[in-house]
Amino acid sequence: MFAKLALLNILKHAKRSAVVFGAVAVAVVVLTIAGGVIRGLSDTVLASIIPTAGHVVITEAAAQDAANPLDLKYLIPGAEELLATLHDERIAVAETILTFPALLVEPVPDSKKEARNVGLMGQGVRPDTRFLSSVRAGITAGSFLPGGQGVALSNRVAKLLGVSLGGTVMVLTTDRGNNPWYQELPITGLFNSGSEQLDLNTFVVSQETARELVDAADMSREIRILLRDPETAPALAADLSRQLEGQGLRVLDWQRNFAAVLTIVKFLDILFVFIRVFFVIVAGSVITNSILMTVFERTREYGTLRAIGLKKRQLRAMILTEGALLGGLGSLAGLAVGIPLVLVMSVVGLDLGSATEYVGFSSRIYPLFSAIDGVTNLVFGTLIALAASWYASRVSSRLSVNQLLSHT
C-alpha cells in the first residue's frame, strides 16, 4: 500500500514529480557522458598510447640529458644482438625501433618548380611490428609496408606534399657522419591514425630502410617492450637495469615514462569526483526543494494518516519510498538516454581538438561506457533523491500530529 500510495502521489503531483524526475535524469545523463569521456581519455593513455610506446623502453643513457636527444649519436649499437639477449617470461613483445628526423620532399621532374616539403620524424620498424597500432589500423589506402618496401604517410602529409598512393616521395636525411643523403621511396600506404599530432609528425618505413638512410647498420633508437602484465613493468625495468649495467643504457617503465600524463589521468579522476559533488549540490538542491514543496503541500494529509495510527517511522518510510521511486526511475531514464549517447560517441569519437595532444592524449577521444559507471550513476541518482526525501521526512516527522493537522 505504501508503494502504491507513493506511486499515486507521484502521479497526482505530476509537475513536482517531473521536476525531481528530470533533475535526477539530467544529472545521470551528464555524469554518464562525463564518466564515458574521462574513461575514454584514460583508456587512450592506458590502452592505446602506452602500449604503442611500450611498457618498458631501453634507450641510450646519454640521450636523457642531451640538448637534442634525437641526435643520431645516441643510437644503441648492436641493437639486434642486445634484443636477442632479452629473455624473460614477462615479456610479450620486444622490438628495435629507429626514430630519425627527415625532410619529405615532393618529387618534381621540372627543376624550375619549387618542391613542397615537410619536416617529420621517421619511424623505422619491422613490417610486422606490434607497435604503431593506430597507424596500422588507420590505413585508408594501400597497406602497411608490404614486404618491407616503401613508406607509409598520413593522408594529411600526402595532401600537404601533393603526393598520392602509388607515387613516390623523396626522404632527405643526414647520416651519422652529418652527410646529406636521400632515397626516393614508393608510397605504399596512407593512414589516418586518429591523432593529429601523429598524422602531422610521423611517417613510417622499414627499419632496414631507416638504417640505410642514416647509415646505422644494426643500430636502433630504442628497444620497446610490451608486457603480458603491464603492472610488472617497474620490476622488469629494475631487473633489466641490473642486467644491462655498464652498457650506457637507460631502462624506463611506462609509469615513469608517462608520469605527467598519468598525473593528468589521476587529475581527471579527481575532477570527476568534483563533478559528482557539483551535481550533488545542484541537482540535490533542486530535488530537495521540490520534494520539500510536495511534502509541505501534503502536511495535512500526513497529519490525517498520523491521526489514524500511522507511526512516525512509517511516515518517513512512505516519503522515502516516494523519493526512491522518483530517484530510481529518474536514474533509469537518465541511463536510457546517457548510455546510447556514450555508445554512439564510442564509435563516432569526440574531437577535443589538437590541444589535448600536447598533454599526451589524442585529439579524437572515444568515450567508453562501463557497467560499473552505469550502476554507480544509478545508485548516485537514487541516493540524491533519497537524501532529499530523508531530509523532507525528518522535517515532517518532527511535527506533532496536531501541528500537521493544523498546517495551512
Place this chain on the structure above:
Amino acid sequence: MPETILAVRDVTKDYQLGKTVIPALKGVSFDIHEGEFLSIVGPSGCGKSTLLNLIGCIDKATSGSVTFQGTDLATLNDDQEAEIRLNQIGFIFQSFNLVSVLNVIENIEFPLLMNKVPRAERRAIVDHLVEVVGLGEFIRHRPDELSGGQRQRVAIARALVNRPRLVIADEPTANLDSETSATVMEAMKRLNEEDKVSFIFSTHNELIERYARRVIRLKDGRIVGDTAPGEH
C-alpha cells in the same frame, strides 16, 4: 454501571502565541463510560476541538490527566500513542480528511493495512462497513467524486474499521446540509446502539445535539453543564 473507558481529570491546555499564553481549557474533569453517545457543545473557541484532540491522543494536556482504559495518555511514547489511535480510538474530522489519491475501499482499509490484516479478512471487514454506511455503489470512487455526506460516511467507516472502543468526531456535520447531517448522525447512532461503540462528538448545532444521550457544555474552557439533552 457501565465500565469507565476514559477519565479526564482537571485538564488544562494553554497555547503559546508569541509571549502571550492563551488558556484553551481550564481544569476540565469528566468520565466517559462504555456505550455512551456523548456530545460536547459550546460556542466557537470554547475548547471543544482542543478537548477532543487531547482525548484522541492528537495533542497533550498542559496539566491534569487523561486516562484511557487505565492508561495515562501523558505517559505514552509516540509509537504507543499511534497504536492507540490505530486500534482503540477512531477519529472523524470536520473536513473528512480522506486520502485524496485513494478510493473509498482503500481509504477505509488503510488502518487495516497498518495492522497487517490478511487480505481476505480485510475485504470482509471493509465490505461489511461499506454496507453499514450505505456506500456500496461508490466503492471505486475517489473522495473528490463523492458528496460531503458520502465522504463523511467513508470517514466514519475508516474510524470504525479496527473496531475501536471509542470514536471521536469533531463537528462531523459542520460541513454538511441538514438532511445529510441527519443521515450521518443516524449512521453513528445505529453503530452506537448495535455495536456498542462509544461516541463522543462536538457540535454547536442544537439539532445535532439532540441525538446525544449526554451533553457536556463548555464555555471559555470550563464545563458549565453535564446533562441529558434538553436538561439545563
